Each structure stands twice: as C-alpha cells, then as structure tokens.
C-alpha cells in the first residue's frame with residue numbers, strides 16, 4: 011500500500027502515484043509509455059495474464075480503489091485526491107477497464123454502506139485486486155424505469171437459503187461477470203417498494219443462464235439473464251429482508267455520480283473531436299466549429315460542476331445533484347456522437363469491407379446509451395423537479411397497493 | 420482554490436442580500452425603470468458609503484477594501500437577483516480600467532470619489548455594432564498643445580447621460596489610448612437612448628474637440644480594455660446567475676401554487692421537465708461563473724474562465740427568461756409581471772459583453788492552440 015498523508019495536495023498525490031508507477035510498472039510497459047510506443051503498450055494491454063498480475067499489484071497498493079477505507083483495500087482519499095490518481099493511471103494506461111465499472115463504482119460503495127463485516131471482507135478486496143468482475147441484475151422486461159415493479163421472485167427456504175426465479179434484461183457485462191447485484195421480490199403481498207430484497211449472487215450458480223443480446227452498435231455487451239430454481243445461500247442477502255429498495259438507491263446514486271466523470275477541469279471529448287475535425291478538414295466549417303466549441307464549453311462547465319460538487323461534498327447541491335450531472339453528461343454524449351459523424355463525414359456512409367467499425371460510426375451509434383442506461387433522462391428530470399424544486403410527485407396508482415394486486419396490462 | 424469561499428465572503432454575500440432586499444428590491448428596480456431613473460439615491464449611498472461595495476477589489480493603497488474578483492462577483496450575483504442596474508456595473512468597470520491603466524495621478528484624482536460613491540463613471544468602448552473592439556476605436560484623439568482633444572461619436576455608452584466621468588478609448592498616434600473626460604466638459608453632447616433593458620440607461624455621446632487626459636501609456640488602451648472586458652464577462656456572468664436564481668425560484672413557486680385541471684401545474688411533466696432543465700442550467704451557470712471569478716485577473720485561466728462563463732451563462736439566462744414566460748402563461752406576457760424585465764436584461768446582457776459565439780472563438784487559442792494555424796481556422800479577433 012502506498013503511503014500518502016490524508017492532507018496531501020492533488021499534486022503530491024499525483025507525484026506519489028507517478029513515482030509508484032515508475033517503480034512498479036513492468037519496465038517494458040513503462041518505457042513504451044514514455045516513448046509513446048503504442049504497439050508495445052497495446053501488446054501489454056492484450057496480455058491477459060500480465061494484466062491480471064498488474065491489477066493485483068495496483069489493488070494491493072490501494073490505487074484501484076483510492077476512496078475506500080484502508081482496511082478494505084483503499085487509501086481513504088478524497089474525491090479530488092482520487093481524481094489525481096485516476097489521471098496519472100490513465101496517462102500510463104495502467105487504469106482498470108470500463109468492464110470493471112460495476113464492481114468498482116457500484117458494488118464497492120453499496121457493500122461498504124450496507125454489508126456485514128463478513129461481506130465486506132469477502133467481496134471488497136477481490137474487486138480492488140481485479141479478481142472478480144460484477145454485473146447489475148436490476149432491469150426486467152416489465153421493470154425498467156419503474157424498477158420497483160420487478161417481479162423476479164426470491165422465496166426463503168426452510169434451511170434459510172433463497173430460491174430465485176425470474177428474468178433480467180439489459181445487463182451489461184453479465185456474460186463475463188463473476189458476480190451480480192440482484193434485486194428480487196420477497197414479499198409480493200406488500201406494496202411494490204416494500205417487498206424487494208437485494209442479493210449478491212455468484213454468476214456460476216446452477217439455474218442461472220446468460221444470453222448475450224446484440225446492441226445497435228453490433229457489440230454484444232449487454233445480456234438477458236434467466237434465473238430458474240436458482241438457490242442462493244442465506245448470506246447472499248445484502249441489507250434487510252424487504253429492505254432492498256434502500257440498498258438499490260445507494261447503487262443508483264453511485265451510478266449517476268460515476269457516469270459524470272472525474273472532478274477536474276481539462277481537455278475532454280470535445281477537444282479530441284476538434285482535433286479530429288482539423289485532421290479531416292471539417293474544422294474549416296465555421297458552423298461546425300462553433301458547435302464543437304459550444305460542446306467544449308458545456309463539457310468544461312460540467313467538469314466545473316463536478317469539482318464544485320466534490321468540494322461541497324454534497325452539502326450545497328445535495329439530493330438531485332447527481333441527476334443534474336448525469337443528465338448533462340448524457341446530453342453531451344449525444345452531442346458528441348452526433349458531431350462525430352459530421353466531423354468525419356465519410357464514416358457516415360461506408361468503409362472497406364471487413365474493416366473495424368470506424369470510431370465516428372461507433373460513437374454515433376452508441377450516443378443514446380447513457381440517456382437510457384442508469385435511469386433515463388426523463389426519470390432524471392423528474393427527480394430534479396421533485397427533489398430540488400419541490401414540485402408534486404408523479405402519480406403512481408399502484409404505489410400503495412400490495413404488489414400482487416397491481417394491474418397487469 | 421475554486422469554490423471555497425471564506426466565512427467573510429459568505430457574510431458579505433448575506434449582508435449584501437439583506438441590504439438589496441430592503442433598500443433595492445425588485446419592486447424598486449421596476450419603479451426606477453418605469454420612471455426612467457438610473458438609481459435610488461438612498462440605496463446608492465447605502466451600498467457605497469455604508470456597505471463599501473465599490474471598495475471591493477480596489478487595493479487598500481488606493482482607498483479600497485482589498486479583496487478580489489470573488490468578492491465582487493458575490494456582490495454582482497446579489498445585484499442580479501434584484502436586477503439592480505444603473506451606475507453599478509459601469510462604475511465598477513471604470514474603476515477596473517483606471518486600475519489597469521495604472522496612471523498614479525489619475526488614480527489619485529478619480530478613485531476616492533468613485534469608491535465612495537460620490538461620483539460615477541463609465542466606459543465608452545462599444546462601437547456602433549455593440550462589439551468591444553479595443554483595436555479599432557471610433558473616436559479619434561488629436562494632439563493639442565501638451566494634451567489631446569477627442570472627436571467622434573460613441574454610440575452605446577452605459578449610463579452615459581449621467582455618469583460624471585467618461586473613459587473613452589480613442590485612436591491616437593501611438594495606438595488606441597484611453598482618455599478621461601468629465602461628462603460636463605465643453606464639446607460633450609449627450610443623447611439619451613431608449614433601451615431594451617429598462618434597468619440600464621444608455622446614451623449616445625458626441626465629442627467635438629473635447630480636451631482630454633490620456634490614462635497610462637499612449638497605445639496601452641487596447642490592453643486595458645481587454646482586461647476590463649474580461650472583468651465585465653466575469654461580473655455579468657455572476658449577475659446572470661443571480662437573475663436566473665430568482666427566475667427558477669419564482670417559477671417553481673408558481674408551478675407549485677397555480678392550479679389547472681384540478682392539480683398544481685407543477686404536477687404536469689411538461690412543466691416539471693422544463694423547470695428541471697432550467698434548474699440544471701442554473702447549477703451549471705453557477706459553476707461556470709464562480710470558476711471564472713476564482714481565477715487571477717489578467718491570467719490565461721481567467722481569460723478561459725471568462726469566455727466559458729460568458730458563452731454558457733448568457734445563453735442559459737436567455738433560455739430561463741423565455742421558459743419563465745412560457746410557464747406563467749398569459750400573466751407572463753403582461754407588462755405588470757416582472758418576467759419581461761428579466762427577458763430584456765437577458766438579451767441585453769448577452770450582447771453587452773459580446774456575443775457568445777465570439778467568446779467561444781476566443782477559446783481556440785487558449786485551449787486548442789494547435790488549431791489556430793492558418794488553414795485550420797480564421798479566428799475573429
């Protein structure tokens with residue numbers, strides 16, 4: 011574990027991280043980064059065994075999960091200090107990949123907030139060391155925005171274990187995950203929010219079947235998950251029986267915060283797009299240039315807002331603040347995807363057969379992802395209007411009914 | 420560090436809010452606007468002589484209270500909340516210009532009266548297009564004995580009919596130079612303008628061979644004006660945030676209480692979501708304006724922060740003003756309702772410091788210097 015004073019400035023944290031990387035990164039990787047030799051870096055990133063070893067080293071130093079408590083593999087750093095770590099790791103391409111987002115950003119804080127000491131002991135360190143990958147088994151064909159309408163059932167057996175039956179959908183990385191965060195209905199006789207429990211499941215449990223779904227980008231990153239007579243041990247329960255909604259709120263808040271980036275102001279996606287436009291010759295178009303710059307402004311202002319939120323640590327902008335940033339960042343992603351196709355217009359038409367999908371075409375096709383995943387933009391606006399502005403809540407005629415009596419159209 | 424206000428700064432914010440709420444509330448802004456008056460004399464002296472708001476940002480050796488742009492921007496945010504107009508902004512910008520010009524004699528002569536609120540000042544820098552054009556002033560300075568005489572027309576001068584001191588940027592032999600001209604000097608004629616933003620009187624000034632005193636170095640005027648332009652962008656952004664905050668609070672209140680179809684209109688999602696978007700843009704604007712205020716005046720970071728804030732806050736305020744009218748329905752379109760005062764302010768403010776697209780273009784050399792090369796772009800100066 012690296013030694014850092016809790017009061018270290020961001021520059022000190024960055025310097026310590028960099029020093030540590032120089033001592034610990036495999037020498038050929040370090041050299042390749044310093045020489046900007048992308049082929050060698052790419053070869054390291056593609057070496058699965060090497061990466062496994064690297065993530066363990068990174069995790070043992072506390073640098074994969076710097077905001078977690080030291081006893082569970084973190085460094086007790088603040089959000090800004092952690093951002094300094096993340097910046098340096100990114101520069102050396104030594105950071106954890108997006109596939110680990112759910113474990114690092116959702117599972118960790120949720121288990122820290124609601125787990126028993128045994129659960130923290132069991133689950134956190136393997137996430138910090140990159141040994142276990144997680145997925146989120148929340149959405150169902152009949153329960154997306156209205157997540158509390160989920161109908162996957164978990165029934166407690168006489169021996170204290172749980173039997174689970176149902177279907178989940180749109181679950182990112184479920185096909186490569188070791189474990190999942192599962193919400194299931196335990197008391198259908200109670201109103202919808204009050205009869206749900208939250209479980210930590212082993213994705214290799216018999217009866218659990220993952221079927222990849224092809225996305226509009228052509229990738230198959232999300233999945234359907236079928237649960238048939240799946241038996242979970244008693245200690246798979248996280249939090250109280252029927253108390254799963256409160257646990258899920260922790261996860262969802264993390265998801266909103268996690269999607270809106272690091273608390274630092276600097277070059278972002280818009281800067282890259284502008285440079286790509288210059289390379290493609292489209293930067294000369296004054297209208298496109300102004301739209302790129304407007305995106306750049308909005309991106310920087312979002313970064314400033316993220317910094318402000320981290321300085322106030324929630325005080326000044328509590329509640330709906332994560333929704334504000336998620337809403338803006340999904341808008342930006344959509345803008346970026348739209349602009350990418352204009353910046354590199356040929357990619358909106360065609361490319362050589364068999365060649366990989368051009369970046370701009372991918373960004374264009376993926377642009378709506380964040381405005382749906384993690385709670386749609388409509389849902390975020392409703393949260394902002396109700397929590398921040400005190401406007402009346404949307405009616406839900408089924409809110410107080412026993413779940414088993416709701417209408418099933 | 421950005422976004423860490425000291426307890427003294429937070430006290431300044433709340434005492435300024437109390438002062439303006441009692442002495443210069445929005446209702447008073449409206450009365451003054453309708454009467455065509457530039458200020459409430461009692462409120463002005465409370466703000467200046469008692470509260471010392473014009474001393475903020477002025478170094479102590481010049482009779483100021485010290486402090487920085489952060490304090491100034493807190494005051495402007497509060498002023499924006501009640502749409503305070505009149506001599507405040509032009510006088511603060513003129514003080515900024517005097518300090519930037521660094522002419523000791525002029526500082527000694529003018530600063531005490533301005534800081535004390537006994538005299539007011541303004542800056543004539545906008546050309547007939549309403550743009551800040553520090554490199555091509557319209558007024559011309561001719562040599563006359565030891566001094567200079569100014570001739571020309573300044574089309575759009577904030578508070579130009581009433582400010583005591585005019586700072587005029589003029590074309591001189593050594594390049595654009597800033598001159599000080601008493602408004603009542605011989606050869607100055609003043610024509611009041613009708614204005615879109617009723618809270619900010621403007622005038623057209625004709626200068627016919629008016630004797631004037633240069634401020635600072637000959638040819639140094641463009642640099643001074645650029646610095647003031649940035650200050651203006653930062654302070655106007657703070658003002659826009661304050662005004663937007665009033666709009667969001669009032670519109671949310673209206674949505675909670677006005678009823679239609681058996682419900683508060685705020686129960687309809689079309690209303691909720693529009694208000695949510697207003698709140699989002701307010702919070703974003705707040706971040707942008709405060710970020711800019713925390714940067715060192717004259718630094719590249721300030722230039723960046725000012726351009727970002729001017730581009731973002733100007734458009735956000737205009738949108739908030741339009742949405743406020745929409746969400747108030749018919750009453751929002753009346754003269755009696757305050758909404759139009761905000762819409763007028765929003766439009767004028769987004770022009771006053773230069774159009775948002777110009778601020779965006781100004782970002783290119785700051786954040787994408789490699790893209791300024793010929794062939795890549797022609798950045799407007």
Ligand SMILES: Cc1cc2nc3c(=O)[nH]c(=O)nc-3n(C[C@H](O)[C@H](O)[C@H](O)COP(=O)(O)OP(=O)(O)OC[C@H]3O[C@@H](n4cnc5c(N)ncnc54)[C@H](O)[C@@H]3O)c2cc1C
Nearest residue numbers: 146147148149154155180181182379382383384385386388
């Ligand atoms: C790329 C991607 C990755 C995802 N990853 C995961 C994952 O890992 N795990 C997981 O559990 N889920 C995941 N999801 C699912 C995601 O959370 C849901 O798709 C989302 O919450 C919307 O639910 P839905 O698809 O059922 O749409 P619906 O809820 O049916 O919504 C359809 C439309 O109706 C609107 N709508 C619904 N209710 C309201 C309302 N009250 N007011 C106004 N408008 C409303 C929505 O905004 C939307 O526009 C992922 C989705 C995507 C696209």
